[in-house]
Amino acid sequence: MPLEAIDIGFRYENGPWLWKGVQLTLSPGEIVGLTGPSGRGKTTFCRILAGLEKPTMGSVTVGGTVLPKKGYHPVQLVFQHPEKAVNPRWKMDKILNEGWNPNPELLESLGIKEEWLTRWPSELSGGELQRFCVARSLGPNTRFLLADEMTTMLDAITQAQIWKTVLEIAQKRQMGILIVSHEQNLLQKVCHRVVELK
Template identity: 65%
Template sequence: MQLEAKNIGFRYHQNPWLFRNFSLTLNSGEILGLKGQSGCGKTTLARILAGYEKTLEGRIELGGAPLPKVGYRAVQLVFQHPEKSVNPRWHMRDILQEGWQPDDELLARFGIQQDWLSRWPNELSGGELQRFCVVRALSPETKFLIADEMTAMLDAITQAQIWQAILELAKERDLGILVVSHEKELVKRVCDRVIELDSVHLERNSFIS
């Protein structure tokens, strides 16, 4: 299966185009890195690929068809700030099980303790919350994961723990992953190939290394 962006273009209101004529193909089982200056539209691109935002030009295709509008989303996005992506008035158990019911084995692989499930989000640290955000996005129906600076706020050990668990799962399930990150070393370590989103040279945006 492939997740494809075909000649997409986007801008907010009447602001200059963030990118135009940009294409990208992410294959199942592939781990692709996305680099670019701050403010060049990486997060916007991630949102478009996951269906949070509609592209203004071109189209997004999943397995040759447009992104489905109903049902479980096979393209899941994990954000940079876990504190901002969980409902502060829900218990962790409800947050975790909103989309699907992860089993204990998966929780253990991501180091989630059973007694965390009865806590409130403000009782856990950023690293602990992010594990929940990753697991809740990883239902068996998920085919592609978009990690938008997923571990930028976490310490090195937690970062390695989360990535090792994800990489292992990606191999088992043939997941495709887009890694949006500033961290050169992380991208070098986990990605099969890397593309650059370069807002200064719009022409080069269609170029894939």
């Protein structure tokens, strides 16, 4: 039951097309890299795949079915900037449990400290916040993960720690991953194939 983007096109109102007729298939257990020059709309494409943005043309399906508008979404998106993805009025335990209740083993593997759970987002660094966003995205119903420059802002050790955990979970669950990144070393190392958005 793959995630499929079928003839996707997007443009802002009265603006030029970012792209038209984009096709992408992401199969369960497959890791695909997505690259391309800045400004080509890679983040917008991810938002469309996750159901956060409506395409101007085309459709997105999972196993041939259009994605649900309510309930836990099977396609989860982790943004590059975590502060834009959390409610600043919620403490971290509430943010973390918004979609599901992660087990302590997962939190530990992502380097999330127990004392962080009672803090506000403003009390954590960007790297600490991003760990929560990754944990929140890995719920039991997640079938496809979209990692939009997910670890770009993190140091090399933290990047390796997070990717090790995510890739192990993906392999265990046969979860598909789309990795948006300019880091060719990462893409060549972990992806089955790499596509360019033109």
